[in-house]
Amino acid sequence: MTAAYQRSFPRFAHIRPVPQQFFYGRCGGVRYAATRFESTPGATHEQLVGMQDEGSATKYFRGTSAGMWSYLATDGFPRAPHRCGDVPQIPDALAAAWGNCSVG
Numbered sequence: 001m002t003a004a005y006q007r008s009f010p011r012f013a014h015i016r017p018v019p020q021q022f023f024y025g026r027c028g029g030v031r032y033a034a035t036r037f038e039s040t041p042g043a044t045h046e047q048l049v050g051m052q053d054e055g056s057a058t059k060y061f062r063g064t065s066a067g068m069w070s071y072l073a074t075d076g077f078p079r080a081p082h083r084c085g086d087v088p089q090i091p092d093a094l095a096a097a098w099g100n101c102s103v104g
Helices: 002-008 045-054 092-097
Strands: 015-027 030-039 059-063 069-074
Touching: 002 015, 002 059, 002 069, 015 092, 030 045
Parallel strands: none
Antiparallel strands: 015 030, 030 059, 059 069
């Protein structure tokens, strides 16, 4: 997912998924994932400032037939009431299985 997000937003060269903020599943034979990102060592001041907003939003991905990941969407800010359940690219059944991407 990190590489897929960086392909869409190359300015974020120093990021990683936030621990325990990762969702993965299959629906209809298609792989999906969701995570938030945080900066890693080596991030520039510009990247750190950019991640202040980007890091608070969950990113959504879909697995490709080639085994790669493609970036689908970012949830809004502030988050919608049903979190990933309000992201049209994520199947409703999967959002429900993920508890609408609620963490602790």
